[in-house]
Amino acid sequence: MVHVIACLAEGLGIRGTARVFEIDPNTVLHWLMEAAVQLHAFSAYFLHDLHLNQVQLDELYATLSAVRDGEMSEDEAIDYLSTSPRWVWTAIDPESKLMLSAQVGDRSQAMAQAVLHQIAQLLAPGCVPLFLSDGNPSYLPAIVRQC
Structure with a gap:
């Protein structure tokens, strides 16, 4: 099971991992869960x-x-990203490199609030760190609500 999870962590898909270890893909999925x-x-x-x-x-x-791979121009990416339905929201402590949150969802105020809520649950009482972002306007109201 450890080797199967290691293959998945290295980026091999569920079906590819199942072929390597000659097991059913459903078994790989079950072990991953x-x-x-x-x-x-x-x-x-x-x-x-x-x-x-x-x-x-x-x-x-x-x-x-x-x-990066040249399959899409920067302008095309910007147009596509502005209406994209699925994003990966991340929060990291830059000093320890600890990933505090990684959530998948739309680019909305509700997702920003969910990420900040998760981070607030991890912090010590009274701890109010400096939050840095790319300027997404959804973060400020979410930060204010949590602090």
């Missing part, structure tokens, strides 16, 4: 009462690799 439950429990146990100086917030979308 079990690992996710354990990771969630581990995170809940260890990640609390954090004293942070900064939190960097950002949203990402998969077409960025298409721009």
Whole structure:
């Protein structure tokens, strides 16, 4: 099971991992779900009462690799990203490199609020770090609500 999860962590897909280990893809999926439950429990146990100086917030979308690979122009990417339905919202402590949150959703005020709520649950009482972002207007109201 450890080797299967390691292959998934390296970026090999579920079906590819199943072929490598000659097991059913549903087994790989089941093990991945079990690992996710354990990771969630581990995170809940260890990640609390954090004293942070900064939190960097950002949203990402998969077409960025298409721009890098020359498959899409920057202008096309900007047009596409402005109406994209799915984003990866991230929050990281730049000092420790600890990933505080990674959530997938639309680019909305509700998602910004969900990310900030998750971060607030991790912070020590009275800890109010400096929040840095790319200027997404959804963050400010979310930060104000949590602090």
